[in-house]
Amino acid sequence: MRTEYEEYRDTGMLGGYRPERAVLRDDGNGSVATSFRDTAYWLKDDHAVSERQMLIGGKVFQVTSVFPTEVSATPTDKLLSLIDADLAKEAHSA
Template sequence: MKSEFEVYMETGILGGYVPERAIGLRNENMITPIYRDTSYHETEHGMELRREMIVGGRTFFVRSIFSTAEEAKTPTEQMLQIIDSDLEKGSL
């Protein structure tokens, strides 16, 4: 396994997405990927993951929120709803 520095020298990305380094945190309904360079915070909206990435000398702060609400939709479900809505508008 390459070090963070070796990955940075090859790709120019520090804090990049490396799936083979993820650990799965499992609860009853979902599995959340856990990364070494990510901080995790429980909020009123759900689990919030924060990461910092440096790409081409620019710093990016990435935040993902995994909702714990029962009625919460996955990103795929939300995208399908938008597509369906657009199709309905086009067919009227």
């Protein structure tokens, strides 16, 4: 396994995404949440926020992700719906 210095040296990124270092937590609702040590997490009224800094190409980027706490569909469901809509649009224009 590479050290954090080697990861930074090879990728130019601090806090590279390393799934094997994730901490899995049961959220009590039958779902599992992943936590990474270089990411800050907090819950607001109707959404969860994760925030981290990434160094890419010598520039620091603040990456913020916002997730609703009550979901109507999974990201995969939404992606499949988008693909289906694009395919239907192509079929009508052909």
